[in-house]
Amino acid sequence: MYFQDGDISTSWEQIFSDDKYHLKLVEMQDGYPDVRSITVDFADIDAMNMEFGAYLLQEPDKALAIGVKVIKDQMPGTWDPSNHINLRIDNLPTDATIEVRNLRAKHLGTLVAVEGLVRKATSPKPRLTRALFKCAKCNAEVWEPQTGMILREPLFCPNEGCNKSAPHFNLDERMSEYTDTQKVEIQENPEGLRGGAQPERLFGYIEDDIAGRITPGNRVTLNGIIRTVQKTERDKSTVSEIFMDVISCEFEQNDFSELNITKEDEDEILRMSKDPNILKNIIASIAPTIFGMDEEKEAVALQLFGGSHKVMDDGTSLRGDIHILLMGDPGVAKSQLLRYMSSLSPRGIYASGKSASAAGLCVHGDTLLDLESGMERIEDFVKARMTDPEEYRPGIWRQEVSGDRIESINSIGTVLLPITYVWRIKTPEKLIKLTTMGGDSLILTPETKVQAMKDARYDWFESSSLAPGDFVTVMKGNGRLMMLQSVEELTEDLPEYVYDLTVEPAHSFLGGGFVIHNTAAAVKDDFGDGRFTLEA
Known part of the structure; x- marks a missing residue:
């Protein structure tokens, strides 16, 4: 499937002619630079032009670059064409959602969605996008676009006289252009693993106005382009590592910061904290449909709150983490108790050993x-x-x-x-x-x-x-x-x-x-x- 540049522009113009996206263009015009991204629902693209949707998944770099140009062309004459804007795509179709362990060479350069749990996330850091270099001999200025994570310097000075010998350039860090970048590591959701399998991991780079939104523990869907980088070895290798250039991210659950605690809630929490029976009340509130098991409920309640970090007399450091081993006959509500506790924590994950070792082996009744x-x-x-x-x-x-x-x-x-x-x-x-x-x-x-x-x-x-x-x-x-x-x-x-x-x-x-x-x-x-x- 191949689209000419004009066909791609026409497809984007049809999408942005919709009232929903026309309103987003107006919001960007009024709110720039605080608002500098437009997010398009893939379902709208697919409904408008199914073939263009398929092309976008296969050739995202070209399609998105032309889409950004179309956005700038639709801005009023007072708009500065050098302003940086982002075109983001979310809600990718099911067939574009790939498990980390199933990413292959055929996915390089394509737009895919990866679901998982954020394991690590750095704080947003500045990354060079356009570097200004000055020749050490004549002070001539050279702008060098930067892609990827490795700094690229100019090869030649505009002044031919400086090129008789290898030119040397100094980076003008103050005048160079930057964007915020956050590196995240995502791992497969535990519920999709088989017994004994280790979750596969993928690095992703989130840039500009969506950097910093993700924190470890978030369940997310990252939508982005799969790219490669050579392994850092002394000799150049033909084997590359993959990473995702993230276009957009979707959260699958609410974070702690979204909890709205009112003044009445604060007063009630303070009142309860002074109750001498607070521990008994907490124990009684855990899985109330499960009769008894007070000691087990107390243990998991204490685990939820966590212990205190201690340093012993000999300097040994003890973490405040609490680990519990529950053992008992089948049917005594071990799993139900743990499931209840995992539902109390927004980032709780419930898993049990053998349960992921296999899945349903069945056929249709007409077989x-x-x-x-x-x-x-x-x-x-x-x-x-x-x-x-x-x-x-x-x-x-x-x-x-x-x-x-x-x-x-x-x-x-x-x-x-x-x-x-x-x-x-x-x-x-x-x-x-x-x-x-x-x-x-x-x-x-x-x-x-x-x-x-x-x-x-x-x-x-x-x-x-x-x-x-x-x-x-x-x-x-x-x-x-x-x-x-x-x-x-x-x-x-x-x-x-x-x-x-x-x-x-x-x-x-x-x-x-x-x-x-x-x-x-x-x-x-x-x-x-x-x-x-x-x-x-």
Whole structure:
């Protein structure tokens, strides 16, 4: 897809002709330099011109530069064209939201969104944007634009006589032009991690009027352009590190500074602080629906407030952090107590060990099973055998069965193996539809694995990780690898339930011809919404 400069200008002019953005232009004109950014909702761009929206994601540098020029052209004649303004884009589409661990070379130079938790953030610091150099011999002035983090000096002096020998320049720091820059380090949200996985991190640089807004602990979505910088080694390397040139940032939760404490609130806080029963009142207010556990509630309350930093007689320094280990039988409300406490802290994160180790492994009810007795829809098969289901977890039902066998695979080929459990699970927010070049299709949850070949590796792959051009195993006839024609994300008209089987010992079965990894156990997903999911 290619747009001429004139086409790009026309597209921006159409967007800025909207009353909403025309009003923003007027506000910038009246409020400059305090107001020097215009933020455009990507949804408005997509609604105005879908093709231009796709072009903007692929060629953001060129598209944004022309957009800034269009903004300046629409300003009145009294506007100084040298005034610096920013064109920012937010609310990027879902397909432009990339996990840090999935950033690749193909994303370089493109506009993407990355969600995560701010781990580190520097205070805003001045960065040179236009440096004024003066020749050490003749004092001639040379302006040198600055991009990136490494200072670039002029190569030649305007006075030819100074270039007979290597010229030397002095930087005029006072007259040079600067912008505020904040360096942030963002890491993946913990609820998206699998058990034992470490969160991947990405550095970003936030500039000008939005620098300084982010602090460690914020949950944010950074929208920006992925760029590279060479590793700092003695010898030049062909391997580069990536970072994000941030265009805009969106906050996913309110910060402490946004809490509005009134005079009445202050008086009430002071009154409560003088109550001799304040500790008992705090303990009683924690998770009041959980009976008892006063000692545990006191421990987590003290942890929330934190301890005091101490220095021992021998000089040993003890931090004021409090760590708690809760141990107990299943169902005694350990998780509920911790979840309640995490909700009290705006920056609290609730996570539990094994809960992120796997996700729901289920298929659509229309999936045809290759049973010993013949072909049958998995929904019909499961319903016929769920005469007395056990609610294994909220939203997950199972029943032990015997006497049925299904086609599975081993190192030799296909084999009939017994089904030991049938499962019915509440459908997640989205499903994935795989369609091969031969017309075979399968609808399943994003985490369900199928046997496939990706990047020349033959293995089990989650359906959400596959893309058109990858190959999947389709067991029809002698069985063969079929190229995927499409991988679709379904979010509408989803069924109420999805279904699965436990097949021992291969933990796989044939569904719709595809080789599907089955369920072995159910575990609690204590991240995010706390739904229960299945582990293979």
